[in-house]
Amino acid sequence: xxxxxxxxxxxxxxxxxxxxxxxxxxxxxxxxxxxxxxxxxxxxxxxxxxxxxxxxxxxxxxxxxxxxxxxxxxxxxxxxxxxxxxxxxxxxxxxxxxxxxxxxxxxxxxxxxxxxxxxxxxxxxxxxxxxxxxxxxxxxxxxxxxxxxxxxxxxxxxxxxxxxxxxxxxxxxxxxxxxxxxxxxxxxxxxxxxxxxxxxxxxxxxxxxxxxxxxxxxxxxxxxxxxxxxxxxxxxxxxxxxxxxxxxxxxxxxxxxxxxxxxxxxxxxxxxxxxxxxxxxxxxxxxxxxxxxxxxxxxxxxxxxxxxxxxxxxxxxxxxxxxxxxxxxxxxxxxx
Numbered sequence: 116x117x118x119x120x121x122x123x124x125x126x127x128x129x130x131x132x133x134x135x136x137x138x139x140x141x142x143x144x145x146x147x148x149x150x151x152x153x154x155x156x157x158x159x160x161x162x163x164x165x166x167x168x169x170x171x172x173x174x175x176x177x178x179x180x181x182x183x184x185x186x187x188x189x190x191x192x193x194x195x196x197x198x199x200x201x202x203x204x205x206x207x208x209x210x211x212x213x214x215x216x217x218x219x220x221x222x223x224x225x226x227x228x229x230x231x232x233x234x235x236x237x238x239x240x241x242x243x244x245x246x247x248x249x250x251x252x253x254x255x256x257x258x259x260x261x262x263x264x265x266x267x268x269x270x271x272x273x274x275x276x277x278x279x280x281x282x283x284x285x286x287x288x289x290x291x292x293x294x295x296x297x298x299x300x301x302x303x304x305x306x307x308x309x310x311x312x313x314x315x316x317x318x319x320x321x322x323x324x325x326x327x328x329x330x331x332x333x334x335x336x337x338x339x340x341x342x343x344x345x346x347x348x349x350x351x352x353x354x355x356x357x358x359x360x361x362x363x364x365x366x367x368x369x370x371x372x373x374x375x376x377x378x379x380x381x382x383x384x385x386x387x388x389x390x391x392x393x394x395x396x397x398x399x400x401x402x403x404x405x406x407x408x409x410x411x412x413x414x415x416x417x418x419x420x421x422x423x424x425x426x427x428x429x430x431x432x433x434x435x436x437x438x439x440x441x442x443x444x445x446x447x448x449x450x451x
Contacts, residue, residue, distance in 0.1 A: 122155070123140060124141040125138040125140045125141055125149075126138065126141065127154075128146065135148060135149070135150060135151070136148075136149050136151070136154065137149070138154070262312055262317050265309045265317060266317070266322065269325055269326060272302055272306060272326070273325050274329075275298065275299075275302050276299070276303075276330060276332070276333060277329050277332070279296075279298055279299045279302075279336075280332055280333065280338065281336060281337055282332070282335050282336055283332060283336075287338075292338060292339060295338060296338060296343070296347075299336075299338065299347070300351060303330075303347075303351045303352055303355050306326070306330070306355055306359070307351065307355040307358055310355065310358040310359050311362075313362040317362065318359075318362045318364075320365070323363055323365075327375065328375065330352075330355065330356060330359060331356065331372070331375040331376060331379070333348075334352065334356075334379045334391050335379055335382055335384075335387050335391075337384075341386050341387075344386070344387070344390065345386060345390060348390045348393070352394075353390075353394045353397045354397070356372075356394055357394070357398045357400070357401040358401065359372070360398050360401055360402060361402065366405070366408060369402065369405075369406075370408075370412070372398070373395070373406075373409045373412070373413065374412065376394050376395050376398065377391075377416040379391035379394075380392055380395070380419070380420060381416070381419070385423075385425045385427065385428055388420070388423070388425075389428060389431055392420060392431060392432060393431075393435075395413065396439065399438075399442050399443075400438070400442055404442075404443060404444070406443070407443055410439075410447075410450070414450045414451070417451070421433070421451065
C-alpha cells in the first residue's frame, strides 16, 4: 500500500466486495479497509496465510519502492478497525458509508484503476418461437406449465410437419431422411404432450386450423418407407391425432378433423388406407359417445372400405365396425 511515496506490507484477511478488502498490516497487526486501487501484489512471506480465492493480481500500479517479500502492498491512508469478532467487522462495514456505497455498485459501474470490467448482459428475453429436439423432454417434465408457452411455436410446428412430409414437399427440411425422421418424431411427440395436458382450452379455432391439415397429412407421409410410417403412426401419430380431437372440445371442429381422416381412407396405397381407418377408430374411442354425430358422414367411407379389393382392408373394416358398435352402444348393420 502506498504511503506518500512508499508502501507498507499487509495480508488480505477478508473480502468485503469485489473492490473492498480488509487487510492486516504485518508487524503492527492493525487491520484496515482497503480499496482495490490501493493494493499491489508481491511475493507472500507465508503462502498458507493467503486464502485460495483471493486475487493474486488485483490492479496494475506503478512500481514505487516495492518490497519483494510481502504478500501485498497497501496505503496507510485508511482507518484502522477492530477485528475482535465477525460482528465488529460487519458493524464497521455497514457503518462506513463510503464502503457501503462502493460495495453496492451495480455490475455496470467500472472503478478507475480496476482492469476487470463487468457488464450486465443486454440480451433480450423473448418467448420461444420454434421447436427443437429438447422440446418434447421439457414438455414431458413441465406438463401443463409447458402448454402456457406452446402458442408461440404452433406455426413453427405446422411448418416443420409440412417440410418433413415427402408427399407434400420435394425439398425436405434436412437433406438426410434420417434427420427428418428424428425431427418429425419429436415434433409429433411434443404436440401430443401439449394436447394431453391442455386443461385451459389452448386449442382454439385459429390454432386448430393451423395444425389440423399438417398433422392429418402425416397419415400419408411415406418418409422412411411404408413400414416406418406404420410404426410411426401406431406409436406417435394416431395417439397424437386422437388426443388432438379431445383437446379441441368443439363438435364443429371435430367434424372437420373427422372428414380429413376419412379422406385418407381413399388413398391409393392400401397400407395408408388401413392406417387412416385405425386413426378413425382411435378418435372415436377417445371421444366415446360424442363421436355419434360424426357417424352419418363416416358410413359412406366405411361402406367403400367394406367393398375394397384388398381382403385385409375388408377384414379390418369389419373389425373396426364392431369396435364402433361397442363404443356407441348400438348396432350399425342398419347403416350398411
